[in-house]
Amino acid sequence: MNPELQRQWWLELSPARLITHGAGLGVLFVLVGLLDARFGLGFGAATPTAALLVFVCLAAWIGGQRVADALLDELRAQTWDMQRLSALSPWSMTWGKWLGATTDVWLGSLLCLAIFLQTAQSLTVSIRALFALEALGGALLVQILSLIGALALTGHPRRLKGLLGGRLVMVSSSLGYAWLAFHLGTDETVRWYGQVLPARVFCTGLLWVALVWGTLGAYRLMAETLQVRGIPWAWVSFLLFAGGVAAGGYVQPEQLPVVQLRTLAAVVLIGALGAAYLTAFNLPRDPLFARRLCGYARASQWRRVAEETPLWIVALGVGLVAVVVCVGTAGPVDDAVGPITHLGLAAFALWAYAARDLLLLLGLGFGPRAARAETTAVLILALLYWVIPALCTLLGLGAFRVGVRPPVFAGPGAASLILLVQLAGVGVWTWRAYQMRMTPQATGRT
Amino acid sequence: MSSLIEVAGLVVEYPGLRALDQVSFTLEAGTITALVGPNGAGKTTLMRCLCGLDRPLEGRILLAGFDVMEAPRECHARLGFLPDFLGLYDALTVAQCLQYAAAAHAIRLEIPSRITTTAARLALTPYLSQPVGTLSRGLRQRVAIGQAIIHSPKMLILDEPASGLDPEARHALAQLFHTLQAEGMTLLVSSHILAELEDYATHMLILRAGQLIEHRALGSAPAHTMLIIEFAQGQPAGLAWLAAQPAVSELVTTGATVRCLFAGDAAAQATLLHALLLAGAGVVRFGPAGADLQQSYLETVRHGQVPLS
DSSP states (O other): OOHHHHHHHHHHOOHHHHHHHHHHHHHHHHHHHHHHHHTTOOTTSHHHHHHHHHHIIIIIIIHHHHHHHHHHHHHHTTOHHHHHTSOOOHHHHHHHHHHHHTHHHHHHHHHHHHHHHHHOTTSOHHHHHHHHHHHHHHHHHHHHHHHHHHHHHTTOSSHHHHHHHHHHHHHHHHHHHHHHHHHSOTTOEEEETTEEEEHHHHHHHHHHHHHHHHHHHHHHHHHHHTTOOOOTHHHHHHHHHHHHHHHTTTOOTTSOHHHHHHHHHHHHHHHHHHHHHHHHHHSOOOTTHHHHHHHHHHTTOHHHHHHHSOHHHHHHHHHHHHHHHHHHTOOSOOGGGOGGGOOTTHHHHHHHHHHHHHHHHHHHHHSTTGGGHHHHHHHHHHIIIIIHHHHHHHHTOHHHHHHHSOOTTTOHHHHHHHHHHHHHHHHHHHHHHHHHHHSOOEEOBO | OOEEEEEEEEEEEETTEEEEEEEEEEEETTOEEEEEOOTTBSHHHHHHHHTTSSOOSEEEEEETTEETTTOHHHHHHTEEEEOTTOOOOTTSBHHHHHHHHHHHTTOOSOHHHHHHHHHHHTTOGGGTTSBGGGSOHHHHHHHHHHHHHTTOOSEEEEESTTTTOOHHHHHHHHHHHHHHHHTTOEEEEEOSOHHHHHTTOSEEEEEETTEEEEEEEBTBOOSSEEEEEEEOTTOHHHHHHHHTOTTEEEEEEETTEEEEEEOSOHHHHHHHHHHHHHTTOOEEEEEESOOSHHHHHHHHHHHHHGGGO
16 A cells, blocks of 8 residues: 555545544535425436535545645655655555545545535536536546646745645646536637637536646656656657647648648747746746756766756747747748747747746846745736836836836837847846856854 | 765755854764764764765765765665654554554565564564553653664664663663674764664764764874873973973863863874983873773864864
């Protein structure tokens, strides 16, 4: 048996807890059944709705919190280092924590799901099955995202700060999942790579695919936390896969192959830039990574270089390849599906915006207030993107406004030049901050 | 003896701080090495690197032939570590803690017998069914040591293992370390209580300000010996002669008694004494200041400061 699963069971699966939870659910559904009978709704109206709602509360919210706490409690109790010192594989650790911390929650949740399937007689069997698949996939996805959020916190010096972020991820993903469950009609369709597909089935499929990627992501993050490093093939594959899936809404079979290619590249670029921001702001940043990478490169240890390159730089790299494709395949405007099919040089401007912002974040991480780098970066970016341009507009300083936030689509060439200058400036500042931070001032540490 | 741990050119930096600077050494299998040094010397950082918990900027650590950075899980299966904060699950019983530690280190078949043996070694048998959170500091320390040794690691690293233990328990701990050593285990023990380390250490590894000052077998001649020489009253000529000798440094005079560092073995000490007498010095006492670990450590650290001051 997985030792981590067993340890979680020792902690979570006490007979008293199981009896209490079972009794609580029993009382709840007896009351809901009585309400159905008392107000003439008929058995099967309120009960399945209540069963689904309780399922969401238990499996997604409480389950998500349990999975995160399975890791965060280790940090708080200073037992995480002992776990890192075990011989458990990253995969055993991942699924042991995930399923071990939520076993009692799943027992209750599956009971709710069974009640739903049994009492939702107004729905066809296939719709009920689809609901069940959505519910299961959505809850598992929320839980794994919660674990990813907790893993991202393990390297942050101010861990408690991240608790709010973790809860936000959990709540927002739960709400997204609830939206999918309750608002997407069963007769709606989506057009994906020219194929017309039932929207609900398509979304449910995507949900499970996202779950597979989320599980892989949690495994890779766990492996990294346990010092088991690997080349980030999974991350690159995910960026390309996600871009490919999203591009299905824009790429049409009647388009020329070159248009299809540049559309795909544009979507991959946007996805990669989004992923770069997400990982740079959320995953731990080792201020010594550049020094390590230089050392490995000098020793020709290229595998180590690939293993230790931060994910946000990898995402920027994928984005840069997409920029090359976008610029190299630039052509006439295809108005049928909007500007996404003809980014051209604007693709480089978008990339340069992201590179400038993330370089700024990196530089702030080298500064004296490194622990607040994310907050400071958000404030500076708000100034650059919104406050200063708005002030310039008010004061009639149009040229200055363009210098601060050059319009990407109106003049991609000029925007690219301006952003290159900004990028160089931020780069020099970051290099100076890095040198100041890295200069050894003293030796010794316990 | 074959080497179990090989550390080469280890450099650990934190931003603006070099915690370990080109540290290289080898630990032979079956030894007990005392890791000593002042606060901030880099002891904990070194131990965390050996365990693969922290990544060095440069350098290489091999444990039983495995690179700690390349194959950390393989190393962890061969390693036991007792951190200064213990790392115990308060809600689990002692037996559950030991069972988890064994299973997490890839022990599969003989877990019950290992729990029994480990608990007996550490006098924990009466407490096996008690939650760890209800135990005293000393008992918790023993449970943590039990977790670290239950899988019979080749290498055991202990950070302040005796803190919180009463004298009787410390004595029992020293006995346990001897037993583990006799079974072939290699130990690296950090402690501020040098007298306690003296009971079981076979080697001493001294760190200061992130640098390895000395690594040698205890009982072997240190590079520098602290000598105590007492002159007869009114013999300043002997003192001046002594100060002029190139092998002598760090002279501290208290009345007619001189303490100094001398670079040389016992034969060189005899030559020095002979030369002193020939120079007409009235020597009434001559010999090493002491051979205990505390003295040896102080001598080395003091000498290590000379070129840097």
